Amino acid sequence: MVAALALLCRALPAGAWDRGSLADYHHRRAQVIEKTGGDGLVVLFGYGEQDVAASVTTFHQNEAFYYLTGWNEPGAMMLLVPTSPKTSPVAGPPGKLGKEMLFIPPHDLRQEKWTGPKLGPDDPDAPARTGFELVRSTAQFEKELREALKAFPKIYTELTPQPESGEDCFQKDATAQLRKLAPQAELADVRPVLTALRAVKSPSEIALIRKAVDASIEAQLAAMKAVHPGVWEYQVAALMKYTFERLGCEWPSYPPIVGSGFYSTVLHYDANDHQMQDGDVVVMDVAGSYSGYASDLTRTLPVSGHFSPRQREIYEVVLGAQNAVLAAAKPGAIISGKGSNTLVNIARDYINAHGKDLHGQPLGQYFIHGIGHSVGLNVHDPMPSGAPLEPGMVVTVEPGIYIPEEKLGVRIEDMILITPDGAELLSQRLPRDPDAIEDAMRSR
Numbered sequence: 001m002v003a004a005l006a007l008l009c010r011a012l013p014a015g016a017w018d019r020g021s022l023a024d025y026h027h028r029r030a031q032v033i034e035k036t037g038g039d040g041l042v043v044l045f046g047y048g049e050q051d052v053a054a055s056v057t058t059f060h061q062n063e064a065f066y067y068l069t070g071w072n073e074p075g076a077m078m079l080l081v082p083t084s085p086k087t088s089p090v091a092g093p094p095g096k097l098g099k100e101m102l103f104i105p106p107h108d109l110r111q112e113k114w115t116g117p118k119l120g121p122d123d124p125d126a127p128a129r130t131g132f133e134l135v136r137s138t139a140q141f142e143k144e145l146r147e148a149l150k151a152f153p154k155i156y157t158e159l160t161p162q163p164e165s166g167e168d169c170f171q172k173d174a175t176a177q178l179r180k181l182a183p184q185a186e187l188a189d190v191r192p193v194l195t196a197l198r199a200v201k202s203p204s205e206i207a208l209i210r211k212a213v214d215a216s217i218e219a220q221l222a223a224m225k226a227v228h229p230g231v232w233e234y235q236v237a238a239l240m241k242y243t244f245e246r247l248g249c250e251w252p253s254y255p256p257i258v259g260s261g262f263y264s265t266v267l268h269y270d271a272n273d274h275q276m277q278d279g280d281v282v283v284m285d286v287a288g289s290y291s292g293y294a295s296d297l298t299r300t301l302p303v304s305g306h307f308s309p310r311q312r313e314i315y316e317v318v319l320g321a322q323n324a325v326l327a328a329a330k331p332g333a334i335i336s337g338k339g340s341n342t343l344v345n346i347a348r349d350y351i352n353a354h355g356k357d358l359h360g361q362p363l364g365q366y367f368i369h370g371i372g373h374s375v376g377l378n379v380h381d382p383m384p385s386g387a388p389l390e391p392g393m394v395v396t397v398e399p400g401i402y403i404p405e406e407k408l409g410v411r412i413e414d415m416i417l418i419t420p421d422g423a424e425l426l427s428q429r430l431p432r433d434p435d436a437i438e439d440a441m442r443s444r
């Protein structure tokens, strides 16, 4: 185990935030201009310290802003100007990216004693470090916006909040600020374009997701060795966070859920404050993010190290449903929505056809959530609803059965990458089979 960790440490430099190639972000900006038709400016605001309560938590960037800039410091803005047949500001065939500007706060040397050295807009290496040819002070944003509006009286910006990011007031405030600066401009929502782009991952994004998954697999394996009667749920959650963070993840992708006994049936239980009892199962929905990219994995273990016959029966129904969905996951398949052959229906049909509750009723009624979701910069990444799967999409497959009457909840959650002819199980290395799970627990 120690040797395996040492190997992984070499493969995953701890604490390194990997932005990959800055050309990738430039390419995305060019795509946004093309997909919006190039008939307007694109303006996005990054989060400020106050938007993420930076006094109590680590700063994390507005995901839409990060997706297009790779810029991870507070208080920044982005302005994209398309080319225009007119000479101003950038001549060229319409619909292409003409000018791209990043605005960052000017140096505040007194504050930098607290925050450490920051990049300033006038630093000679600002373009090289940001990938923007034009880096300006935030104080110049208004002037540059007014200039650009002369050629394009339309602005694409975020008009809908990002609910998956826990956003509350940020988007409203940003829109109000823009309306004040450009009262004559027509505002259009850039979110549908960003949602479509973000749903299909680039090779560099997939590489980061693999790192998040690999570190989270190690956390799940460590938990398999640590679970036994008398251990507290929070102790397992702490071990899992420790494990993926020491492998370079910066934070949990969502509040860790470690629920045993009755709490294995509570979907968003995150108090993790019960002691595990012999004879119960424990659901561990815990995973970390690597360089901003999330992962999402769940395993269900018998606390004693051995599934009871009833626990194994229910576990195998969930596993069978997951295998049925994995076999059906390929380009063109639909996660949920209209039509009978969606992935969620495949799972529900399987569950209904196998096993019964204590009253002789089918088990489908105990599968009470969706079968999967997109994963990327957010653990519930935006994805056009009802859209068919495409190569490059990364989604979870997570059937579950929750029977409170039996204090028995089972969820098995893995992540897949859609490939041209099927799907790759990214979390292949993490045991799913009940015998393999018991083996992994026995080697503790």
Ligand SMILES: [Mn+2]
Pocket: 296, 373, 396, 398, 413
């Ligand atoms: Mn999930």
